[in-house]
Amino acid sequence: MRIVFEKRQSISRKAQVLVPVVSLLLSLVLGAILLALSKANPWETYVAMAKGAFGSWRNFSETLVKAIPLMLTGLGISIAFRMQFWNIGAEGQLVWGGVAAAGVALFWADRIPAGLLLPASLLAGIIAGGLWAGIPATLKAWIGVDETLTTLMLNYVAILYAEHLYYGPWRDPHGYGFPGTAQLPPAAWLPRLGNTRAHLGLLFAIIAAALLWFIFKRTRWGFELTIIGENKTAARYLGIDIGRNIVLALLLSGALSGLAGACEVTGVSHRLQQGLAIGYGYTAIIVAWMAQLDPIAILFVSILMAALMVGGDQVQMMMGLPAAVGLVLQGLILFPLLAGSLFTEYKLKIIRGREKATTGGQV
Amino acid sequence: MNDTQETPVPILEMRGITKRFPGVLANDHVDLELYPGEVLALLGENGAGKSTLMNILVGLYRPDEGEIYVRGRRVEIHSPRDAAALGIGMVHQNFMLVPTMTVAENIILGLRDLPFVPDLAQVSQRIREISERYNLHVDPDAYIWQLSVGEQQRVEILKLIYRGAEILILDEPTAVLTPQEARELNKVIHMMTAEGKSAIFITHKMEEVMEFSDWVRVLRQGKLVAVKRTAETSPQELARLMVGREVLFRLERKPREPGDVVLELQDVHADDDKGLPALRGVSFTIREGEILGIAGVAGNGQRELAEVITGLRKVKAGHIFINGEEVTNKPPREIITHGVSHIPADRIxxxxxxxxxxxxxxxxxxxxxxxxxxxxxxxxxxxxxxxxxxxxxxxxxxxxxxxxxxxxxxxxxxxxxxxxxxxxxCKGLLVAVYPSRGLDVGATEAVRKRLLEQRDAGKAVLLISEDLEELLSVADRIAVLFEGQVMGIVKSDEADIELLGLMMAGIKDPAMLRM
Known part of the structure; x- marks a missing residue:
């Protein structure tokens, strides 16, 4: 008996759904082994994590707080990834969104009517994030600079510049030396859902997902972006301006990450401070892949990833385990996911039989 | 088959091969026999199951039913490596070569029993010996990207011989060759069969079957419909067997007076991808209701010509006009809005x-x-x-x-x-580059009919083709391109194949001076 991979005649829909689900289960199994090795009861840990993330409305709202930036950055990244533009700079775009939103709310509060302060802050975040992504996009479109390097490096620029601001010129003079800006005026606060910390950003994410779905399924522009992502030679032949579209798409991609940062600042922390750049932009890469770039799926996968983060915090508090458990699980999901993508194009075939010509391997 | 008694054991036998794909029966109990020193043509339209059958033979697919015997022994072929171990090798239509590596490196690429640091000088030496013996001239130290398509094909064949293949499968090998190169290939194959090697030749061109093969097996819709000795059949019979009906070989080209000028090129110069001059002063016009054919050996600027007209390549000097408006170096999008359509050589x-x-x-x-x-x-x-x-x-x-x-x-x-x-x-000009390359008889006929329809509807058609038969039957005028220059333009009704051949080899048409 031998096992052979055979190329499928068409992409399997079933595999497209099964692979992420099985990947999640596999990562839980792998995580359980790790937990057992560090002398923790895997089952109890998982139950505690689940309770921590979904156990009550309050806990779930905390999961949502973390899911919102993942949704927005994940959606942003998915636009770039569809064009095979490897934007791993969502983190920096998010940071710029936060910086711009905080800047407008703090320093222009007297120039902008109170009712417009929040929209102006959010808009500033959107523009800042978009422009930050526009830099590597323009470099790529004009002179073919590799975007993986530029987007990644620009993250450090953004993060360090933000640090410079809240450690230096923007630091709250009445903050007892605490690194961070003063609190934003309440007019710039994003409304929250009930008495939780979850905020209106959730609605923005849902609207953005619907909008992206529409753009890619129903508009001329989305069709052109899809063609560019699939086959650049064909796009050129069809008269599609590749450079211009890459820049436009990346402005939108960065804008969504910028909005994520603006929501974090105006909705959660109410000031620019340490803790804005905690890796949402990188986790969003896992989110986008796991959701196979589908905008609606990104919403749900974000909640799942956020649950792992919140659940990790919970087991730290309740069981004395490191919060990194959640992050470890996030990372572990990626491996079976990447390996599993094989099954969408290939199928396993088990051949029974004894006679063989030679000892040939498989291609 | 009545001659089994006179010949030795077949080197290859496939019995009752059946392969199903979702919704398609690609091979339906197909039998195949091949004897040492023989060339077998596998004839059939696209989708008749030729490639599936051969992919089974080289281990890319597994048959659902059926048996394979090599030298009388039952075998199971699970991978191309298994096939190679049995002496079976295939030259695919799309060559499997690494452009940035040399010929010698490509030939030993993937070999199992190589030393950690292969002795390339020795490899080159052996390649030279083989190419000497079979007249397959290629420089072992040249890079693949430097080679013409014909030369690349020789590398693929060398690779198989180097690895000791006894059964060579050639998938539509002449589709990329000039008539002269095809003749060379024929010689090479016959030199190999004279030594007892065998070849299977996948094709849908009747002339090639007649020229190359000893036996022909015709597939239609996955079934083996005929086994013929080549000497005892005719192209007409084969075409009928292949398509399942009578085929028209001649198309009706109605006389038509051309109208206004649609496309005009004035002394156009352009470079190829490597920055070398590919077009060197090309001028011609095409009018409404006219098909201008471009003949020439592949690689003489045909691709670049189509690309400058459609805006995909920069013009270095000269002018291009469409309906009297200058479109030189305009972006593709704008040229499309001028009503230009383009059937590119590279479909996929x-x-x-x-x-x-x-x-x-x-x-x-x-x-x-x-x-x-x-x-x-x-x-x-x-x-x-x-x-x-x-x-x-x-x-x-x-x-x-x-x-x-x-x-x-x-x-x-x-x-x-x-x-x-x-x-x-298409609203004015149709640029068609090798539109019938690799197509079967039925599809080729359909393509040519469509081109003529466009002409009759008053459109201008630029037809770049490597098939002189096609140009003579479809085009109104034929321009011959050689090293980026037009050697001459002749009316196809008055064209002399000998003269066209001379122009394709770089000799200017004396009549050019009159035009």
Whole structure:
């Protein structure tokens, strides 16, 4: 008996759904082994994590707080990834969104009517994030600079510049030396859902997902972006301006990450401070892949990833385990996911039989 | 087969090979026999199951039923490595070579029992010996990207001989060759068969079957429909067997007075991808209701010519006019709006987007306007599907549904889809590059008919082809391109094949001075 991979005649829909689900289960199994090795009861840990993330409305709202930036950055990244533009700079775009939103709310509060302060802050975040992504996009479109390097490096620029601001010129003079800006005026606060910390950003994410779905399924522009992502030679032949579209798409991609940062600042922390750049932009890469770039799926996968983060915090508090458990699980999901993508194009075939010509391997 | 008694054991025998794909019976109990020193032609239309059968033989597919015997012994072939161990090798239509490596490196690439640091000088020496013996002249130290397509094919054949192949499978080998190169290949094959090697030759061209093979097996819709000794059959009989009906070899080209000038090139110069001059002062005109054929050996500037006209390549000097308006170095989008359609040579790489549905591929020119999209840029999926269904029906594109990804269609059907899209969008000039390359008789006939229809409808057609028969039957005038220059333009009704051949070899038409 031998096992052979055979190329499928068409992409399997079933595999497209099964692979992420099985990947999640596999990562839980792998995580359980790790937990057992560090002398923790895997089952109890998982139950505690689940309770921590979904156990009550309050806990779930905390999961949502973390899911919102993942949704927005994940959606942003998915636009770039569809064009095979490897934007791993969502983190920096998010940071710029936060910086711009905080800047407008703090320093222009007297120039902008109170009712417009929040929209102006959010808009500033959107523009800042978009422009930050526009830099590597323009470099790529004009002179073919590799975007993986530029987007990644620009993250450090953004993060360090933000640090410079809240450690230096923007630091709250009445903050007892605490690194961070003063609190934003309440007019710039994003409304929250009930008495939780979850905020209106959730609605923005849902609207953005619907909008992206529409753009890619129903508009001329989305069709052109899809063609560019699939086959650049064909796009050129069809008269599609590749450079211009890459820049436009990346402005939108960065804008969504910028909005994520603006929501974090105006909705959660109410000031620019340490803790804005905690890796949402990188986790969003896992989110986008796991959701196979589908905008609606990104919403749900974000909640799942956020649950792992919140659940990790919970087991730290309740069981004395490191919060990194959640992050470890996030990372572990990626491996079976990447390996599993094989099954969408290939199928396993088990051949029974004894006679063989030679000892040939498989291609 | 009545001559089994006189010949020794077949070197290869396939019995009752059956292979099913979802919805298709690709091979239906196909038998095949091959004897040492023999050339077998496997003839059939696209989708007849030739490639499937050969992919089974080299271990890329597994048969659902049937047995394979090599030198009388039952074998199971699980991979190309298994096949190579049995002395079976295949030259694929798309060459499997690494462009940035040398000939010698490519030939030893993937060999198992290589030392950690291979002795390339020794490898080159052996390659020289083999190429000397079979007249397969290639410099072992040249890089693949430096070689012409014909030379690359020689490398593929050398690779197989180097690895000790006894059974060579050639998948439409002449599709990329000039008539002269094809003749050379024929000689090489016969030198090898004289030494007891055997060859299987996949083709759908009758002339080649007649020229190359000893035996011919005809496949139609997955079934073996005939086994003939080549000497005892005729192209007409083979065509009938292959298509299942009588085939017209001649097309009706009605006399037609050409109208206004649609395309004009004035002393156009352009470089190829490597920055070397590819077009050196090309001038010609095409009028409404006229087909201008471009003849020439591949690599003499044909690709670049099509690309400068469609805006995909920069013109270094000279001018291009469409309907009297200068379009030199205008972006492709603008040239498309001038009513220019383009059937590119590279169908999969340029003409189609493999992962997208047939319907989307058909809509790739029309999506910019009503009725497929609104003024606001919103697509209308229902109209796109209706549009696609109409083209699928009109152009007889064989696809399970409009939503099927186009890469799952056969090459001929992908070409029909591109043709459908481009002809549908064409408003003045149609640039067709090797439109019938690799297509079967039925599909080729359809393509040529469509080109003539466009001409009769008053459009200007630039037809770049390597098939002189095609140019003579379809084009009104034929220009011969050699090293980026037009050697001469002749009326096809008055064309002399000898003269065309001379011009293709670089000798200027004395009559040029009169034109």
């Amino acid at each position: 790489g340029m003409g189609a987007v493999g992962n997208l549905p047939v319907a989307d591929n058909l809509a790739m020119k029309g999506y910019r306007h009503e009725p497929l999209s609104s003024k606001l840029g919103i697509l209308n999926p229902r109209r796109i599907i209706d549009f696609a269904r109409r083209l699928i029906q009109t152009y007889r594109i064989a696809t399970p549904t409009p939503q099927t990804r186009i890469k799952f269609l056969s090459g001929g059907n992908i070409q029909k889809a591109i043709l459908a899209r481009e002809i549908n969008a």
